[in-house]
Amino acid sequence: MGTKHVKKILAAAGLITFWQIAALIARSGGEYTAVLVPTWGKVLTESLPGFAAFKGGALPNYGDALYVLLSNSLITVKRVLIGLAAGGMAGVATGIIIGLQPVLRGMLYPIVKILRNIPLLALIALFLVWFGGEERGIIIYIAFGLWIIYTTNIIEAIDNADRIRINFARTLGATNMDVYTNVILPMIVPSIMNATKVALGVAWAIALGGEFLAAQDGLGRLLIVSQQYMETGRMLIILIVFIVLTAVFSWMVKTAGNRITRWMP
Amino acid sequence: MKMGELDRKTESGELNIEHISIEFNTVSGDKMKALDDISLDVAHGELVAVVGRSGCGKTTLLNIVAGLLEPTGGTCKLNGREIKGPGRERGVVFQADAVFGWKRVGENVDFALKLGGVPKEKRRELAEKYLKMVNLEKFADFYPKELSGGMRKRLQIAMVLANQPKLLLMDEPFGPLDYATKVELQVEVEKIRLKHPLTTFFVTHDVEEATFVADRIIMIEKGRIVEEINVDIPRPRPVEIRNTAEFHAISDYLLGKLLELSDVKSEVR
Numbered sequence: 001m002g003t004k005h006v007k008k009i010l011a012a013a014g015l016i017t018f019w020q021i022a023a024l025i026a027r028s029g030g031e032y033t034a035v036l037v038p039t040w041g042k043v044l045t046e047s048l049p050g051f052a053a054f055k056g057g058a059l060p061n062y063g064d065a066l067y068v069l070l071s072n073s074l075i076t077v078k079r080v081l082i083g084l085a086a087g088g089m090a091g092v093a094t095g096i097i098i099g100l101q102p103v104l105r106g107m108l109y110p111i112v113k114i115l116r117n118i119p120l121l122a123l124i125a126l127f128l129v130w131f132g133g134e135e136r137g138i139i140i141y142i143a144f145g146l147w148i149i150y151t152t153n154i155i156e157a158i159d160n161a162d163r164i165r166i167n168f169a170r171t172l173g174a175t176n177m178d179v180y181t182n183v184i185l186p187m188i189v190p191s192i193m194n195a196t197k198v199a200l201g202v203a204w205a206i207a208l209g210g211e212f213l214a215a216q217d218g219l220g221r222l223l224i225v226s227q228q229y230m231e232t233g234r235m236l237i238i239l240i241v242f243i244v245l246t247a248v249f250s251w252m253v254k255t256a257g258n259r260i261t262r263w264m265p
Numbered sequence: 266m267k268m269g270e271l272d273r274k275t276e277s278g279e280l281n282i283e284h285i286s287i288e289f290n291t292v293s294g295d296k297m298k299a300l301d302d303i304s305l306d307v308a309h310g311e312l313v314a315v316v317g318r319s320g321c322g323k324t325t326l327l328n329i330v331a332g333l334l335e336p337t338g339g340t341c342k343l344n345g346r347e348i349k350g351p352g353r354e355r356g357v358v359f360q361a362d363a364v365f366g367w368k369r370v371g372e373n374v375d376f377a378l379k380l381g382g383v384p385k386e387k388r389r390e391l392a393e394k395y396l397k398m399v400n401l402e403k404f405a406d407f408y409p410k411e412l413s414g415g416m417r418k419r420l421q422i423a424m425v426l427a428n429q430p431k432l433l434l435m436d437e438p439f440g441p442l443d444y445a446t447k448v449e450l451q452v453e454v455e456k457i458r459l460k461h462p463l464t465t466f467f468v469t470h471d472v473e474e475a476t477f478v479a480d481r482i483i484m485i486e487k488g489r490i491v492e493e494i495n496v497d498i499p500r501p502r503p504v505e506i507r508n509t510a511e512f513h514a515i516s517d518y519l520l521g522k523l524l525e526l527s528d529v530k531s532e533v534r
Contacts, residue, residue, distance in 0.1 A: 167333055168363035168421075172428055173353030173380040182376065186367040263367045265410040 016040070019236075038233040047233025054222065068222075073241055076211065076218040079135075080203045080249075083142025088199065090143070091150020092192060098151065099158030100180065112151055120145045120202070121209050128214050138210035145206050146199045150192075157191030158184060190264060193257035200249055204242070277464040278344045278354065278431030280307040285329060285339035299325050300336070301488040307432075310462035314479035316472055318523060322488040323468045327436050330466060331357045343432055353381055356430030360437040364409045364420050371396065371405030377424035395427040396420075398457060415446035419453070426457070433465040439474065451477050452504050459501055472519035476512055477502060482519065486526045494518070 019040070026037040038047065052064035054072075098108050124141055131137035161184055169183045211220025219238055226234040282305040288296045300322045307313045315323045328334040330341050332351040341348040343355065364373050374392040383391060396402045399419035401412075409417050418438065425433065435454075439447040451474060458465065469475050475482050476496060484492035498511055506512050 164359055164361045164363050165365060167331075167351070168357070168359060169365075169380070170351040171331055171333070171353070171355065171357040171434075172377050172424065173382075178380060183365070186365070189367070263408045263410060265366070 035230060036232055038236075043233040043236055047231060048237055050231065050234060051222070051237070054225075069237070069241060072217055072219050072222050073245060076207055076220065077245065079139055079142060079210070079218065080200075080207050082139050083207065084146055084196070084199060084203050086139070087143035087146030088150055088192075088196065091147040091195075092154055094147070095151040095154025096158070096180075096185075096188075099155040100184070105155075109155065112148065112155070116148050116152055120206050124206070124209055124213060128210075133214035135215075138207070138215060141210050142203055142206055146203060149199045149202060150195050153191050153195035153198075154188060157188040161187045190257075190261045193253070193261060196253050197250070197257070200253055201246075204246055277310050277462060279309050280305075280330065280432055280464060280466065281342040281345075282306070282326070282330065283340050283342070285326065285336045285341065287325060287329065287334065287336045287338075299488050300329075302339070303485075303488070303490060304339075305483060305490065307464055307466055310464055311480050312458065312465040312467055312478055314467040314469060314475035314482045315485060316469055316475045316482060316519060316523070317485040318526065319470060321485045323470075323485050324436055326485070327357075327434050327466060327468045330432075331355055331434050353428045354431045355434055356425035356428050356432070357434045357436065358418075358421055358425055358438040360440045362409075362414070362417055362421075364417055364424065366409045368409075369405065370401060370407050370409065370412070370420055373409070373420060374423055374427050377427045381428045391427060395423040398426065399423045399453065413446075415442050415450060418442065418450060422454075422457075426461075426463075431464065433463045435465065435467045435469075437469055438467075440470075447471075447474070448504060448507075454478055455500070455502055472516045472523065473507065475519065476516040477507065482515075484519065484522060491526070492519075492522055 019037070023034075023037045023039040023042075026033040027039065046060070049060035049062050049065045051066075051068040052058040052061050054068040055064045058064045094108075098105050098112070123144070127141040127144065128137045131140045165187065166179055166183055169179050174182070207218070208220040208223070211218040212224045215221050219241065223235060223238045226232075226238065282303055285300055285303045286298065287300045288298050291297045303322075303326060305313070315326065317323045325334065329336050330348065332348050332355065348355070365376065368376060371392055374395055375388050378388045378391055379385075392405070393402060396405055399422055401416060401419055401423065404412060404416065409420065412420065422438075439450050442450065455478065465478075467475070467478055476498075479496050482492075482494050482496060483490055494515065496515060498506055498509075498515075
């Protein structure tokens with residue numbers, strides 16, 4: 001275990017301790033403040049089994065609680081991944097087309113720039129009206145947000161593509177198609193990986209936003225219901241689930257990215 | 266003869282540069298003549314070095330011959346055919362690192378052969394042959410980032426040669442390399458050209474490099490040819506010829522001429 005891991009574990013332990021100290025102070029302040037920052041004991045013995053209530057109003061128990069957390073996590077993960085795949089593929093495709101075709105670029109790039117400047121959360125209401133407040137609306141909304149990220153990243157990557165290598169390929173006899181597929185495309189792969197890192201972060205945020213407003217399930221839904229019942233302990237548990245999920249997916253993207261771009265200096 | 270045949274002969278070309286001029290727009294909106302009525306012939310198998318200070322127009326001239334830039338006036342012909350756009354009969358070794366970093370060393374040569382229309386089953390053998398020519402045969406499975414700058418330059422040369430060009434264009438090819446590597450690669454070019462006498466247009470600011478590699482040296486200043494001298498040092502030229510009076514007579518003369526052309530005169534007392 002390297003020092004990096006030791007530091008991370010120490011940081012986590014520090015946060016847990018800090019929370020516990022805050023909770024003890026809150027408990028000494030009376031019943032109301034105790035609810036705001038519950039101790040770890042209360043979180044693990046009362047809040048956690050309480051998630052069972054989401055499974056048809058079951059009484060608190062760990063089995064149903066874990067089922068609720070797991071199934072809702074999978075629902076959110078599914079939305080994020082479908083949105084990422086759809087938005088990513090569409091964004092890479094439009095980015096390449098707009099980036100390489102001067103005429104289309106002149107027409108479409110200004111539109112993309114305007115769309116990019118709209119705060120994504122401002123669009124959610126519109127998407128829910130257009131595509132329904134259910135699964136479809138949320139996924140299309142996530143995909144749209146990520147599509148903009150990918151498109152702008154790819155266009156910029158094409159603009160910054162190394163002219164020397166393009167020229168070298170052309171002097172070796174490459175056709176335009178050879179240059180696109182064998183030179184420009186591999187050169188923008190690192191940008192696609194970087195865009196994916198950014199897009200994944202945004203995807204979690206806007207998936208939650210969509211679930212707050214519209215969904216009947218998912219971690220965002222659990223979070224908003226917990227808020228309505230002042231269940232701070234459950235909110236804390238959902239945050240921890242989120243920390244784990246984002247860490248796992250960031251690690252996967254990072255590992256895949258390192259593998260794919262291992263040729264880079 | 267069909268393309269892609271192992272035994273295709275490296276037939277070198279003859280380059281005719283006729284009254285080439287090119288103008289650029291400056292930032293202030295004026296026109297600047299980067300090349301002014303340049304005419305120059307490079308014979309079959311000849312190596313002509315073009316020397317000059319930075320900004321004299323030598324790389325611009327090479328880019329026109331490569332087909333990467335269009336002249337405002339004049340024409341360039343290779344074997345009597347007018348040059349339009351880039352083409353694989355004119356291979357370019359660029360100053361910058363131009364090899365494809367995402368491909369392994371062997372795959373880079375394979376890609377060059379593929380662009381040259383060589384069928385897949387013949388590419389492997391040919392790639393090995395050209396890597397061997399530049400002493401990189403042990404590095405076929407390496408990524409370019411794992412090679413030194415000099416080795417990456419060798420790879421670039423192998424890729425260009427694998428394409429069997431009729432004219433070799435070298436644009437300050439060894440500029441960014443350390444001195445010893447540079448001398449080593451100059452000797453390498455000499456060796457390769459002894460076996461395959463390829464017509465070569467070699468741009469450099471280094472007068473010693475020009476003297477070592479060239480049959481003839483052209484000096485350009487402010488877009489015009491200002492000097493032309495023959496290098497009558499016999500080939501093959503071992504690295505020791507750099508110590509001869511004959512060699513220094515030429516390189517010192519060129520350096521003197523370049524200093525003379527300087528806009529800013531500095532004197533050491």
